[in-house]
Amino acid sequence: MVANAPEIPSEMDRRFMAAAIRLSRRNLGLTGTNPSVGTLIVRDGVIVGRGVTALGGRPHAEPQALAEAGELARGATAYVTLEPCAHHGRTPPCANTLVTAGVARVVGAATDPDPRVSGQGYAILRAAGIEVTERVLADEAADLMAGYLTRSISLRPEVTLKLAVSEDGMIGREGEGQVSITGPQARAQVHVMRAESDAILVGIGTALADDPELTCRLPGLAERSPIRIVLDRAMRLPLSSKLVRSARDVPVLVASCNVTAASERREALATHGVTFIAAETYENRLALPELLEDLGAQGILTVLVEGGAKTARHFLEEGLVDRIALFTGQAIVGAGGIASPIKRDLVPEGFKLQREARFGEDEYLEFVRTR
Ligand SMILES: NC(=O)c1ccc[n+]([C@@H]2O[C@H](COP(=O)([O-])OP(=O)(O)OC[C@H]3O[C@@H](n4cnc5c(N)ncnc54)[C@H](OP(=O)(O)O)[C@@H]3O)[C@@H](O)[C@H]2O)c1
Structure with missing residues (x-):
């Protein structure tokens, strides 16, 4: 297999992503300038961690889902409705947090137009040897984040x-x-x-x-x-x-x-x-x-x-x-x-x-x- 070749999303990927998108709906309108993102950590077909962007926009969905999964995150697949963030603030970027947690695979939906993220979140994951599948149910995820995406692109x-x-x-x-x-x-x-x-x-x-x-x-x-x-x-x-x-x-x-x-x-x-x-x-x-x-x-x-x-x-x-x-x-x-x-x-x-x-x-x- 070619290194980092994109995986074709399976029916299982689509179903878990659909569940992550449904989860992301929970905090719509409550996450300040951040989008309401959903993350699921799935191991052997079982959801072991769940996260949705917290009220006010922080913490992001990924660290919450990883915290719930604990050690079970190692070798698991993370379903994220938006490309994981790649920029350092006071907390590490979510892409690095996923690397540190040892997930084996990340399945993403919408792409983040924020120039500090766009493509860079996925690049961090791939550089660490994590398999990445992009744009699974991307349109469905983007539809729920339309406010964030419109403001990012059209101000x-x-x-x-x-x-x-x-x-x-x-x-x-x-x-x-x-x-x-x-x-x-x-x-x-x-x-x-x-x-x-x-x-x-x-x-x-x-x-x-x-x-x-x-x-x-x-x-x-x-x-x-x-x-x-x-x-x-x-x-x-x-x-x-x-x-x-x-x-x-x-x-x-x-x-x-x-x-x-x-x-x-x-x-x-x-x-x-x-x-x-x-x-x-x-x-x-x-x-x-x-x-x-x-x-x-x-x-x-x-x-x-x-x-x-x-x-x-x-x-x-x-x-x-x-x-x-x-x-x-x-x-x-x-x-x-x-x-x-x-x-x-x-x-x-x-x-x-x-x-x-x-x-x-x-x-x-x-x-x-x-x-
Ligand atoms: N069925 C529905 O879904 C629904 C929903 C809402 C309302 N309605 C009905 O609609 C009717 C009211 O409609 P309406 O057309 O008279 O009033 P409207 O659209 O609610 O208000 C129009 C007023 O808003 C101000 N305005 C300021 N800048 C504006 C701008 N750029 N664009 C538009 N308005 C601006 C203007 O007043 P100033 O110049 O004084 O600022 C304008 O006269 C009511 O009968 C109500 O029951 C129905």
Whole structure:
């Protein structure tokens, strides 16, 4: 056999990698600027160690899985959903930790675009005589790490546009606030998506019309409500809104212009715990690419845009949507309806269908941008 020749992944490799990817999902949205990575240590077909990137991003998955495996790691196979890191900080790189633990083989999924890692993690392993198989279920692993990968490559968070659309293609009714479009199962799924996101974003139109709370209210997951961002040039967010009233518990960030200028509104909102991010404007709107770049610089990897219509349109027009999460309910909104910019038979060019599901009576279609 040629030294270091890539192994063809077996069915067993694919199954263990699929399990590692499922494990990595556990800490999505909780690992700061690091991706949520899963690692399994497998010996003679049995999982002897498990690790997922810890809350806040450290420790990484590999040392945790190796610690659980202990001596059983020697001669075992490690399944890692992302190439092991190769750069020294205060702790050794994960590639070296795998070498020291004596694993015989490493199976990797996604490749890390971080120039300090890219290819170098695998090179350290190979130089130590470890057999490496790369890119097993790479696309599936990358899909869960899309926030980390997008921020590494494009210096902005991954943007998911979520819309609930009625059977007749509407997202609401003019002047009526929240209109029931989907059922409880679909709404619960949206709360899961919130829990796995770093930030939720809406336009001030939605904040005024719907008075939404935008938190994750699933039993046991309330702690996972992410920061809520409102596009609000003139700081119109009411002090009596649910967002402001809950700002001390779950952060609210108002994206606005003139955030440094002292004003009564600013002071009043700040008193309730609302914080601000300065945004530039063009054509009387907030400049979204720059805003996203600033959010990325603050460590936000994923933004779930939850409407409304104008906000959805502007993100789409500017090519800033990476993923579309489209729920279609059976409700008919009828007269006075606000047309959705996206419907199941009206999806912008450059997106492909990635996932289909049903939540109760509602249809779910997920589209990703083809890169
Ligand atoms: N079914 C669903 O999935 C869903 C989800 C959410 C909302 N909705 C419905 O949508 C309706 C509200 O939609 P909407 O279009 O009126 O309001 P919207 O998109 O929520 O908010 C639009 C406002 O946000 C501010 N904004 C600032 N910069 C912006 C930018 N770059 N792009 C977009 N907006 C920017 C603008 O106000 P300023 O200039 O004052 O800052 C703008 O008027 C409600 O009826 C609600 O029920 C439906």
